[in-house]
Amino acid sequence: MSHHHSRAASTTAAKAEQRRMAVARRRARSPEHIAAARAAIAEHLMAYLTGSAQPAAGGVIAGYLPLPSEPLDPRLPSRLATAGFRVLLPVASAGAALNWAEYSGESRTGDFGIQEPVGELLGIDAVADAVAVLVPALLVDANGVRLGRGGGHYDRTLGGARGESIAVIFDDEWVDELPAEPFDVPVTAVVTPGAGVRRVIGSG
Template sequence: MTKEQARLDLLAKRRAMAPEVRRQAADAIALHVLAAPVVARAKRVACYLSMPSEPGTVPLITGLLERGIEVVVPLSLDDHTLDWVAYDPTASLATTPLGIPEPAGERLGRDALTTCDVVIVPALAVDHAGHRLGRGAGYYDRALEGVRAPLCALVFTHELLAELPHEPHDVPVQMAVTPGGLFRVP
């Protein structure tokens, strides 16, 4: 299976999910991430503001902020790279042409990930070796180059797969969290 075919199949399954199933998944994923020792010790965590079809990040971000953990979220730039902003739940949000919500705030710079203790990344699927299938634009693979913090992808249970197509430039994750629990890549 090619990456593009896998993306089409996975996106179709996401669109078919009931809103209540998505909400329950977001709550369960948040509990698993918040229980991880590496997150409990964190001072700053990078996360993303989820799109409607993705595992929701609102419960997770809320939990991180309630614990006094700073959360930084991405801003997409015209050159297909990411900048970062400290998340403020009261900040106004704008939606990009790609459908991604982005908050207003002072830009922290492209290297803000180097100051994070954990980086939560979006994925359409993750395999048992930690290969992450994204949407194909490469924003995260470019942003994650050289990041030493543990990388954690959030996926629905059926998106944790035995194997995925991948390329040498794809940056693997060390953890994947589903509604069923946290999977560590050996």
């Protein structure tokens, strides 16, 4: 028992260290680097999500409103909505699974200082049938294990989502292997500026 506990503790410590380094690396990126990554990722995602293999307009896509250091273009929800998708954005509260509201173009600052959609809360299961869930991450490995910011908000969402889950990261944030814990729910794909959307091992 104690052995298992120490292993779990060391996994937690390893994740904390990797999280700290990943956040520091993001803070060091230039605005130009971030802008270029955002533009490339937005094009990859638009091409992928509106491609012939994907369902027609009216499908649900779960997005999010990025922090300034994140490689997701904040205009992407608007572009997806214009393309005919129903875009849901997360509303976070401490200790709870993410709730969702439909993107309307309006946002406000939520509990965590992150931009959130304004509108009716649709419940935690609103994204269960989403075509794709875009997932923030700091690092993702070849098995789809992702290192988030440690709130655990997305694990419950991904556990209930039947569509694809696509982590959005910079090129150098795709790594061979991350320490995984039992409750970690892997993503099925990643998108990076340089390589576009890639399926991960074991996602069919």
